[in-house]
Amino acid sequence: MDGFRNSSVFYIMPGGGQHAGELLPEAARREVAEELGIDIRPQSLAFIIEGAHDEDFHRVDFIFLCEYIGEISGAVLQGDTNQIGYAWLDIDTLNKQSLFPSKLRRAIMRLHESGRTDVYLGNEGIGDPECLD
DSSP: OEEEETTEEEEOOSOOOOOTTOOHHHHHHHHHHHHHSOEEEEEEEEEEEEEEEETTEEEEEEEEEEEEESOSTTOOOOOOTTEEEOOOOOGGGGGGSOBSSTHHHHHHHHHHHHSOOOSEEEEOOTTOGGGGO
């Protein structure tokens, strides 16, 4: 999905909070349905990345490999007001895209190229210099 901050456009994965009693794959499926209006089936956990931005905020992202159920052509952005659209990013140019967290770019490319990568990607904070490369 496309978002913006300080007039800069960047891409993020669909997602959000997990409900009490909800399993992670169920949360992923629900969030994608809520934000894009499409149905997915999470297959396996691909990546975990943390974002500790300050003492009051810490998020943990669980990124799943998924398959579509039905047609993707019906996707409609239903996110918050900071989201301006959705797009598929070309795997061949992913390292040049503004995907956040940026550690996902390298991890997704490694997974695509070799079929393997580390699952736990560590922390990426707002001030992390790796966010910019």
